[in-house]
Amino acid sequence: MDNITFEVKKEFYWAFEAACLIKLYLSGSMEELKKKHETDESYADFFNGPFHHLESYYHAVLEEMKPSLSASPLLTYYGQQSEDGKSLLGEIARSIPIDEFDNLTADQSRIYAFQAIASELSDLAADDTPFTFDGKEEIPPALTSLTTLLESLSSLPLEDSEKMKFMNLYQNYEKVLAEFKAFTAELIPVMKKHLPLIEEDLVHAEEESLSHSYINEIFFQSSLISIQSEACQMIALPSIFDYNSLSLYMRASSNVITIGRKPLLDLKKKQQFEKTHQLLKALGDPTRLRIMQCLSKRKMYIQELARELKLTPATISHHMTTLFQAEAVTLFVDEMNAKKVFYEVNKETLENLKTTLTDLEG
Numbered sequence: 001m002d003n004i005t006f007e008v009k010k011e012f013y014w015a016f017e018a019a020c021l022i023k024l025y026l027s028g029s030m031e032e033l034k035k036k037h038e039t040d041e042s043y044a045d046f047f048n049g050p051f052h053h054l055e056s057y058y059h060a061v062l063e064e065m066k067p068s069l070s071a072s073p074l075l076t077y078y079g080q081q082s083e084d085g086k087s088l089l090g091e092i093a094r095s096i097p098i099d100e101f102d103n104l105t106a107d108q109s110r111i112y113a114f115q116a117i118a119s120e121l122s123d124l125a126a127d128d129t130p131f132t133f134d135g136k137e138e139i140p141p142a143l144t145s146l147t148t149l150l151e152s153l154s155s156l157p158l159e160d161s162e163k164m165k166f167m168n169l170y171q172n173y174e175k176v177l178a179e180f181k182a183f184t185a186e187l188i189p190v191m192k193k194h195l196p197l198i199e200e201d202l203v204h205a206e207e208e209s210l211s212h213s214y215i216n217e218i219f220f221q222s223s224l225i226s227i228q229s230e231a232c233q234m235i236a237l238p239s240i241f242d243y244n245s246l247s248l249y250m251r252a253s254s255n256v257i258t259i260g261r262k263p264l265l266d267l268k269k270k271q272q273f274e275k276t277h278q279l280l281k282a283l284g285d286p287t288r289l290r291i292m293q294c295l296s297k298r299k300m301y302i303q304e305l306a307r308e309l310k311l312t313p314a315t316i317s318h319h320m321t322t323l324f325q326a327e328a329v330t331l332f333v334d335e336m337n338a339k340k341v342f343y344e345v346n347k348e349t350l351e352n353l354k355t356t357l358t359d360l361e362g
Contacts, residue, residue, distance in 0.1 A: 006234035013237050015101045018184040019090040020241035022079035050201045057197040064190045072179045091116040094249050113173035114143040124156045124313050128303050157312040209259045227333045276356045282326035288319050299344035
């Protein structure tokens, strides 16, 4: 895309790595992934090589960082993974520009913490207007005071315990950020010390995953993501602990692509029949079929679909993740419209499905 430029950084964003490490530890997803695929021969090379190295690295770093985590219940509280795979700590890290994390002023800390809260809550709101923000120095309307936050939370489909989590973060963001910065500062030398365990994989990933041509192909030339923008500057960041990922974050402060240093992308290059199986599983749900029917008429964003189908935005968001992973839908990011993310039917995938079914018929 001619209107999009991006800078590839080789240095890690340590705050993001800290948040990912905490989420990995609390969710146990490293162990889950290993258990899920260790008996599958098609994954043998990956799990005996790059994943084994990454697992050794993760445990070596975690062993030294566990005492700090145990001493900070705040980090474990806000680092917990939600149903959509996110954590509030991760959202805060992504909201803070890379070059500002170490030198945040009190005002900046407040703004970025509140923008992270708003980003999490906007997907749950039938009307996300109170949670939107356009500028780097702007606080969303719903978070201008504790009273406005309480009013906004009352309309969201959240358990009382979840509402309390957002209220507590609103009131204690300074303490959370202080402990998070201290943890990050302690994490950096530990991560660097154990890097030889994955050094070979890092070199390989840097040659492939962090190349301009690769990022262009995945984000700007594929049929899965399109960005409507007059001009957009993006930053591409490598990540170790967000290892199974390839993610795009549109924020008021910056537009960031995070790339797992050895993501499972190679494992996603499946045969057509395997892709068809994944797609049929995704479509084998009445709600997801209704979503696809809505999107076949026009592109829509989460809140629109929730109103149309009389479901909560959180439910819609959960189903959209499944459909996107199956490549049944594509993302359309409208940066000129408060960076809204719209979804639409992936016509290319459906055409491939028709071709596969026709072959079966033949």
